[in-house]
Amino acid sequence: MNKLLLLFFVLIGSTIWAQEGIKPLNSNPALIYPELKRSAMQVGTPESGKTSTVPIQLPFVEDFYYATLSNYPAMIKWEDSLVYVNPGFPIAPPSIGVATFDGLNKFGYPYEPDYTNLAESRAADTLTSRDINLYQSGNQFLQASDSIGFSFYYQARGNGEPPEVGDSLILDFYRPGDGVWLNRVWFAKGNTNPNTNDTAFKRTFIWLADTALLKTNFKFRFRNKATTSGNFDHWHLDYVYLNKNRSMLGDTTYNDLTFAHVPSSFLKDYSAMPYQQYNAGDMAQKNSVRIKNNGAQAINMSYENRFYDKSGNQIHAYSGGANGNLLPFKPNGYSQFAPHQNPAFNYTFSALSDSADFTIKHFLYRSQGTSSDFLLDNDTIYQKQIFRNYYAYDDGGAEGGYYVNGANANIALRFTINKDDDLRAVRIYFDPASALTTVQQLSKFRICVWSNNGGYPGSLIYRDSLMYPKYSDSIFKAIPQYSLTSLVKLNAGQTYFIGIQQSVASGIVIGFDRNQDYHQNLYYNLGNGWTPSQIKGSLMVHPVLGEFIPSPASLNETSNKQQLQVNVFPNPVNESVHLRFENNTRRTVSLYNAFGQLLKEYSGTTPTVLFNTLDLDPGVYLLSIKEGTLAPVLRKIIVQH
Numbered sequence: 001m002n003k004l005l006l007l008f009f010v011l012i013g014s015t016i017w018a019q020e021g022i023k024p025l026n027s028n029p030a031l032i033y034p035e036l037k038r039s040a041m042q043v044g045t046p047e048s049g050k051t052s053t054v055p056i057q058l059p060f061v062e063d064f065y066y067a068t069l070s071n072y073p074a075m076i077k078w079e080d081s082l083v084y085v086n087p088g089f090p091i092a093p094p095s096i097g098v099a100t101f102d103g104l105n106k107f108g109y110p111y112e113p114d115y116t117n118l119a120e121s122r123a124a125d126t127l128t129s130r131d132i133n134l135y136q137s138g139n140q141f142l143q144a145s146d147s148i149g150f151s152f153y154y155q156a157r158g159n160g161e162p163p164e165v166g167d168s169l170i171l172d173f174y175r176p177g178d179g180v181w182l183n184r185v186w187f188a189k190g191n192t193n194p195n196t197n198d199t200a201f202k203r204t205f206i207w208l209a210d211t212a213l214l215k216t217n218f219k220f221r222f223r224n225k226a227t228t229s230g231n232f233d234h235w236h237l238d239y240v241y242l243n244k245n246r247s248m249l250g251d252t253t254y255n256d257l258t259f260a261h262v263p264s265s266f267l268k269d270y271s272a273m274p275y276q277q278y279n280a281g282d283m284a285q286k287n288s289v290r291i292k293n294n295g296a297q298a299i300n301m302s303y304e305n306r307f308y309d310k311s312g313n314q315i316h317a318y319s320g321g322a323n324g325n326l327l328p329f330k331p332n333g334y335s336q337f338a339p340h341q342n343p344a345f346n347y348t349f350s351a352l353s354d355s356a357d358f359t360i361k362h363f364l365y366r367s368q369g370t371s372s373d374f375l376l377d378n379d380t381i382y383q384k385q386i387f388r389n390y391y392a393y394d395d396g397g398a399e400g401g402y403y404v405n406g407a408n409a410n411i412a413l414r415f416t417i418n419k420d421d422d423l424r425a426v427r428i429y430f431d432p433a434s435a436l437t438t439v440q441q442l443s444k445f446r447i448c449v450w451s452n453n454g455g456y457p458g459s460l461i462y463r464d465s466l467m468y469p470k471y472s473d474s475i476f477k478a479i480p481q482y483s484l485t486s487l488v489k490l491n492a493g494q495t496y497f498i499g500i501q502q503s504v505a506s507g508i509v510i511g512f513d514r515n516q517d518y519h520q521n522l523y524y525n526l527g528n529g530w531t532p533s534q535i536k537g538s539l540m541v542h543p544v545l546g547e548f549i550p551s552p553a554s555l556n557e558t559s560n561k562q563q564l565q566v567n568v569f570p571n572p573v574n575e576s577v578h579l580r581f582e583n584n585t586r587r588t589v590s591l592y593n594a595f596g597q598l599l600k601e602y603s604g605t606t607p608t609v610l611f612n613t614l615d616l617d618p619g620v621y622l623l624s625i626k627e628g629t630l631a632p633v634l635r636k637i638i639v640q641h
Contacts, residue, residue, distance in 0.1 A: 308358065
């Protein structure tokens with residue numbers, strides 16, 4: 001099914017099609033709303049934030065192990081940051097973290113936010129290495145006979161949307177000898193059958209025998225062609241390796257011990273929950289950890305984890321001991337040694353009096369006497385366990401969008417309350433570009449609460465007034481929150497179902513996490529009774545209880561200052577964008593493109609500023625507004641002609 005037909009089926013909303021379904025999002029919530037990032041962003045990596053003009057020395061190795069710390073490529077290795085580094089989109093990657101190529105820019109919005117090119121593939125993401133020294137390695141001057149080989153692994157689709165035959169992933173080499181790019185030294189096309197699941201990572205190996213490449217400033221780049229109006233046509237890249245003295249046939253396994261995915265939540269029933277609702281019974285007795293041996297021989301290794309509070313103090317330690325017989329991943333799979341695969345969790349957080357984030361460090365190491373590890377960096381990953389004022393099943397990432405067909409259809413998630421509390425709001429991630437403007441105008445919904453009836457939603461307890469989906473235009477903004485007209489009293493020991501009633505027949509698309517499977521708590525009703533969801537994953541709907549807690553992601557170093565007031569309209573914009581201020585104070589307004597290049601700038605005191613946008617290509621742009629000592633304001637605008 002091509003994307004035009006997919007969009008048609010979603011928009012017509014006829015019940016002759018699937019009652020519930022998953023479709024590609026047209027955005028990336030993890031990039032739009034930094035608060036959704038559950039990993040330990042403050043921990044840093046050996047490569048985070050660093051850059052260098054000195055050519056990289058062989059070997060060049062990249063497996064994007066820092067995907068739980070940053071969603072962008074490490075600046076010390078890469079020139080650009082258009083791809084999405086993440087642990088969620090791939091299926092069974094060689095090691096944790098991949099670079100995902102799609103149709104979105106670095107801010108998580110479409111390169112071309114329109115629906116006129118759904119059947120057309122255009123240039124999208126690019127990932128370009130920094131200069132690499134292929135002229136000299138140590139004291140050796142490199143020759144074509146030195147067996148210089150370049151390899152990588154790639155996967156089409158994974159947990160994302162399949163690239164069609166017109167889409168492609170492309171590799172180019174820069175030839176410093178004559179200052180040109182050798183385009184398409186390798187490429188792969190999408191599948192002629194877009195519904196085909198692709199769960200395998202394929203290996204590619206290329207010799208570098210051209211002496212014009214063997215210079216101090218060699219580099220390479222990956223790029224893709226995709227539908228650039230949404231989160232479409234996914235390719236996932238891993239294990240990029242460039243070195244001398246390689247073998248195409250013999251150099252196929254790596255003596256590498258690694259994690260494959262982020263471990264599961266340390267909460268038994270949720271990925272996050274309100275701190276005031278937490279009790280000891282909510283902790284999982286064990287969680288799931290996927291450990292791989294990418295080598296060809298069994299190895300002896302150990303697994304441990306450490307818990308740290310928000311001040312960095314260690315509060316818990318676990319040792320899974322050694323396993324003297326971790327077999328190679330192919331064909332044996334992940335570690336099945338119980339203390340490593342499902343480490344017991346016998347720690348209980350003390351009663352939480354306030355919101356709290358805990359950092360968990362997971363790490364592997366080989367026993368003494370075993371051979372060295374090909375890549376030590378992927379032996380350590382970081383995870384967050386958070387307690388704020390809301391419940392969540394998802395992990396903060398959305399690999400698809402969930403919808404049900406039918407006007408006035410209901411969607412509900414199950415939650416059990418430990419202590420008397422008030423439901424004051426619901427946080428929902430609606431896909432901001434998931435429908436045509438005329439459909440968006442009809443996409444009204446009501447927040448609803450139902451009682452429990454034998455594990456199914458029962459009688460309607462509360463139904464709020466009609467609301468419209470909200471979309472962020474600010475860099476430092478949390479996921480949209482919809483406050484209730486009146487508080488809903490929730491009683492201790494009771495189970496409730498919280499969700500929405502939609503108005504539009506084609507459904508309102510809500511972010512859906514494909515990695516955390518809590519689908520047993522998701523139900524929908526098209527008017528003829530409640531039906532349990534059959535789609536594995538978690539819906540991004542977060543009930544907010546108790547008192548308001550400001551999101552850490554909404555604060556920056558200037559958050560203690562008064563922020564200037566500005567109205568930016570329209571957005572999306574066609575011919576011109578207007579900025580209206582409340583005073584005549586001198587200010588500077590700068591307009592940047594997705595690459596951070598300054599395009600237009602105004603400095604003056606007029607209360608209204610206008611930028612013509614007819615000369616801009618469709619896409620996402622950034623307005624930076626500075627006024628005196630007030631906190632700067634950043635606004636995203638979408639240009640579409």
